[in-house]
Amino acid sequence: MAADRPSPSISLRNVVRTFPSPRGVVRALDDVSFDVAEGTMTGLIGPDGAGKTTLLRILAGILGADSGNVRILGYDPATEAPALQRQIGYMPQKFGLYEDLTVSENLDFHSDLHGVPAERRKELYRPLLSMTALAPFGSRLAGKLSGGMKQKLGVACSLVHAPPLLLLDEPTVGVDPVSRRELWEILTAQVRNKNTTLLVSTAYMDEASRFDRVVILYEGKVLGEGRPDELLGEVRGHVFHVTVPSWSSRKLEPRLAGVPGILDAVGEENGVRIVTSNPSLPSLPEDLAPFTSTPVEPRFEDAFMQRLGRASLEKRTSSRSPGQLGWESKRAEGGRDDQTDSIVIRNLTRTFGSFKAVDDLTFNVHRGEIFGLLGANGAGKTTTFRMLSGLLLPTSGELLIDGQNVLGSEVSKIRQRLGYMSQKFSLYSQLTVTQNLTFFTSAYGLSGKRQKDRIAEIEEYFGLTPYRQESAGLLPLGFRQRLALAAALAHEPSILLLDEPTSGVDPLARREFWRTISQLSFRGVSVLVTTHFMTEAEYCDRLAIMAQGKLLALGTPAEIRRRAQSPDIPDPSLEDAFIFLLEQNQPAGLPS
Structure with a gap:
């Protein structure tokens, strides 16, 4: 009965918010309407640029809506903002921390903001520090915490005043699976035990199952909403695993992605997972015969991609070939050479004072191989990359x-062989797209007509031409990613170093990105990549897993998964194996 339904903590009706841009007026939110019930967990899911952050900022009182009706906990934020803000906990994407303050000082700062009496703080902090495992680190500077610890401190700061409504903007972006799992345990306990209402945006499709309801945003519009199981039911019978003898999954995926009736294709072990527009397999091209297709249980990402449909996918993806970018002379598929090593690392160690960030690390990367370097935050991956690039x-x-x-003495020549894409993309936010590319091509010795032609070529290839006069800092995250990759590839390197290149990027951009990377590897480019997306790690030919600077495991994704097999988990996922290996090697006395 309607009387039994929880009353809405958030009610949105026909909300519109626009922003001016060099490309004209952008409708960040376009007639958005939905409710969030009291005491529930609701997920705000959508591609980069869908409007998730804009919506959360309106709810947090940072922005106003151009039109529409917004009610939060019964308040009108346009006229009752001061009273409302005492009832809301808000954690922006950057955690809202002051890195030059300690853990305790950050908690005090947020308590001051919300008027928490001094005599109540110790009582309030104790459970927060306990559930986040931060109690031993009260005097540590926030800037010295790992990514996962910063994430948990950000949540603790947003909860210091025990708000009935908690707004979190992509709280798990860029952190390892262990930290993600721990954060969700904290949030679930808060909602269930304290009757807190939670609205959280996320780019991780696998997190959808944790919510009571999900709202899918796309280009500022609500594309769908409902319980996760309801949305999964819509795609059941539309998902298949396809294999073709002698075709690798990385070669097969882009081939299937272009078949009419296939809405999505993503590589998996020994094949490709596809989502179809109809509950049957469409006709496949003759060159793929014989093939094997098996119906599989859907994931939420399948439902998400089905909602977006073919039109939106084609809008974001093109049939670009890296041959256009200067690798015509390199080997095509079959060009991997397991007898030739592009990178050799032997007994590599890097210390900072008494701390060993990298400890006796040994592995190699073959020519044309995609090699994944996995590990929890603080494992030493970025330090390894900085040594490879000559920065350390x-x-x-x-x-x-x-x-x-x-x-050796030829470091400058070695750097010419490397393309490096860092976690934060290393772009100059105040410079335009073209100015950034001009800077990076100049750094690699390009000038005159050759430089001008090269910039035009890569702007067109990466779909950046309409944005060429826009500041890099104003680009949507997916386009900043494209620009960073374009800058890394501008000088046609033979080795590509990618440090968490898809962190926070939506599934559409990730598919586009990995198809480009796969094609580059087919032409003999060696790729060393770090990622916290375990589904992305399946794209790699081999993986190395690190913890506390040491190598824990080395092998193919299938070999790594087998490390975690047990009677309880007979068919472990890569994430199961990752968590198993880290827990097996957790030093005594440290929080898990």
């Missing part, structure tokens, strides 16, 4: 790039 000197060990010692 090893304390000891050997590091060879195409047979040349990174520590």
Whole structure:
């Protein structure tokens, strides 16, 4: 009965918000309407640029709506903002922390903001520090915490005044699976035990199952809403696993993605997972015969991609070929050479004072191989990348790039072989797209007509031409990612270093990104990548898993998964194996 339904903590009706841009007026929110019931967990899910952050900022009182009706906990934010803000906990994407303050000082700062009496703080902090496992780190600077610890401190700060409504903007972006799992345990307990209402945006499709309801946003519009199981039911019977003998999953995926009737294709072990427009397999091209297709249980990402449909997918994806970017002379598929190593790392160690960030690390990367470097936040992955790129000197060990010692006298020549894309994309936010590309191509020695032609070529290839005069800092995240990859590839490197390149990027952009990377590997480019998306790790030919600077495991994704097999988990996922290996190697006395 209607009387039994929880009353809405949030009610939105026909909300519109626009922003001016060099491309004209952008409708960040376009006639958005939905409710969030009291005491529930609701997920706000959508691609980059869908309007999730704009909506949360309106609810937090940071922005106003152009039109429409917004009611939060019974308040009108346009006229009752001061009273409302005492009832809301808000955690922006950057956690809302002051990195030069300690854990305790950050909690005090947020308590001051919300008027929490000094005599109540110790009582309020104790359970927050306990559930986030931050109690031993009260005097540590926030800037010295790992990504997962910062994430948990951000949540603790948003809860200091015990708000009835908690708004979290992509709280799990860029952190490892162990930290993600711990955060969700904290949030679930808060909602269930304290009757807190939670609205959280996320780019991780696998998190949808944790919510009572999900709202799908796309281009500022509500594309769908409902319980996760309801949305999964819509796609059941539309999902298949397809294999073709002698075709690798990375070669097969883009081929299937272009078949009429297939809405989505993504590589998996020994094949490709597809989502179809009808509950049957469409006709496949003759060159794919014989093939095997097996119906599989849907995931929420399948439902999400089905909602977006073919029109939106084609809008974001093109049939670009890296041959256009200067690799015509490189080997095509079959070009991997397991006898040739692009990168050789032997007994690599890097210390900072008494702390070993990288500890006796040894592995190699073959020519044309996609090699994944996985690990929890603080495992030493980024330090390893900085040594590979010549930005940081090893304390000891050997590091060879195409047979040349990174520590030798020809470092500048070695760097010409490398393309490096860092976690934060290393772009100049105040410069336009073209100005950024001009800077990076100049750094690699391009000038005159050759430079101008090269910039025009890569802007067109990456779909950046309409944005060429827009500041990099104003680009949607997916387009900043494209620009960063374009800058890394501008000088046609033979080795590509990608440090969490898809962190926070939506599934559409991730598919587009990995198809480009796969095509580059087919042409002999070696790729070393770090990622917290375990589904992305399946794209890799081999993986290395690190913890506390040491190598825990090395092998193919299938070999890594087998490490976690047990009677309880006979068919472990890569995430199961990752968590198993980290827990098996957790030092005594540290919080898990």
